[in-house]
Amino acid sequence: MSAAIAILQPGPQTSVQDAGRLGFQAFGVPVCGALDPPALRLANALVGNEPGAAALELRLAGPAFEVTGGPARLALTGADGVIEVEQGGETRRFGPWRAIDIPERARVRIGPLKASGSAILAFAGGIDVPCVLGSRATDLKGRFGGHLGRALMAGDVIALGASSLDGPCLELQNPPSLTFGGALRVVLGPQADAFTEDGLAEFLGTAYRVSREADRMGLRLEGTPLGFRRGADIVSDGIVTGSIQVPGSGLPILLLADHQTIGGYAKIATVISADLPAAGRLLPGASVRFIAVSVAQAEEARRAQERAVAQQIAALLPVRALARVDLEALLRENLVSGVVSALESDEGRGAMDRIT
Template sequence: MSIKVITPGMLSTIQDGGRKGFAAMGFNASGVMDVRSYHIANALVGNFTDEAVIEMTYLGGSFKFLESNYIAITGADMSPKLDGVPVEMYKTVFVKQDETLTFSAAESGMRAYIAVRGGIDVPVIMGSRSTNLKCKLGGLDGRPLKAGDIVPCRDVYDEFHKHLIHSAPKEDFGSDEITVRVLLGPQDDYFTDHGIKTFLNSTYTVTNESDRMGCKLSGEKIEYKNTVDIISDGIVFGSIQIPRTGNPIIMLADRQTTGGYAKIATVISVDLPLLAQARPGTKVHFELIDRQKAERLLKQEQKEFHSYLLHY
């Protein structure tokens, strides 16, 4: 089974859960930006939740299915159509051979996901099929999809359609204002009390410079004590660096593995999808919580997801 790329859109790449365990060697994890939408898409087509999918950013592409298969589309609403007929998102959809799936610019959110039954079948490199654009590996030759590409998918022959989760609650990405919960640290001691209050009480705006590497914000400058320069150390998905300009940069999927600016806080796991779907101009507020609550929220989300799978 395979898919032909007719037009790739703004930025379409093959991604999965990420290339974990190689940061010490300088390879960032990459992987999907919106893990929640990714997991739901795979569940809707009966895949394991870590199968590779196509991630599209803001402007979707068009794709011709060279064989029949089941698909699901989640994430940002890019007005999907199958041979010109609107397709419902967050539902299992059967695509016939030679039908073409097209997308437009996102009406809300930033990133959409196409999951196909069996998953995208590109080579596994260092434990992942994800495209790492900086290192030029994974996906299709380590690059974004382009017109004419043939995306291979794994053939699956079973009666899975009898056990499908036929639909899932649609995520709402229409808000132009989000609240992101954070844990302070690991270098919050580099900032004055006034700087931390500024960080927690100000409204920031997502800038046009944001990408898969980081979400750059503009707003009130955050005051630091002497310097924000540190000996470079590790960076995780959600680390909030404060460079000398005083404006936060939230590190995302394609982040570098280390950084030399102090990190005032870290976004909790369950709120990372909010940043993945935040468009330029989105207003961002930060809310401080403790680690115990962050862990409870993550466990609750995981429990709800697994309960949903069992219920349906």
């Protein structure tokens, strides 16, 4: 029997996501999938899965759960956060970017995420939920896929796929930086000509703030409204992840993984695919600017990102064993308060003079 996790506390929004539901947008079905695809690939590599295997995506904070039916191996990527593992009255704490073996009946808690609004928690064997239209991703708006088409709730039991935990736990030697530089690169269009010159200059010249209306579908941005040449409405056409729609209010909406498949508002630009993970990690209140680049520059940025992820996966190594320090024993020895200076005696001063 494979292991499972019993959800004790679900976190703000924990859902099953994979590489996405490709090939169905013509039928009105969003791609969905992980907001941070490189984090998904790295997490799966750490636990020995295929790159697009289903994992849990965490938003703002992680869940608490108990491992049942056998041991499990997991890895957290895409954010800084503390993983607490409690068993037999003892609590151990681990960081992200490494695999961790969890014994059966141990309880795991992942607290608030740091430096990121989303993260990936992968398990060896993946998440064993039904495959719907070629994917296990949760469509939260359509209410299908993943676990019952919704975010996880307390009391849910999520089965894990069969896996072997015989090999060593792996870790990422040089985790990618999560520091957001404040800017996202965009390719202008496809309806950039719907905006005035001042509107375009405003879009590229000022900073916006991510509003509280931010979810997996998109981020509403606050700032100076943009001016239109002929209004916001267009004949509805296709939307891709990263499209920046501007409705009649003049305030941009950056569309993410759960975006609708068509829309009738002018799109001033599209965030390049290499910067979509950073966009997916943005938190409400974050400041963001946009920098226009060419299609060729966008393609090179994506190739560079792919090379970096491949190199990180190729460089995975077994977790370095650290000697366990008995802090209570050290404190009993009273090492700090018992220290005296060798210079407090004439003999000590003479010895130091001879050394120097």
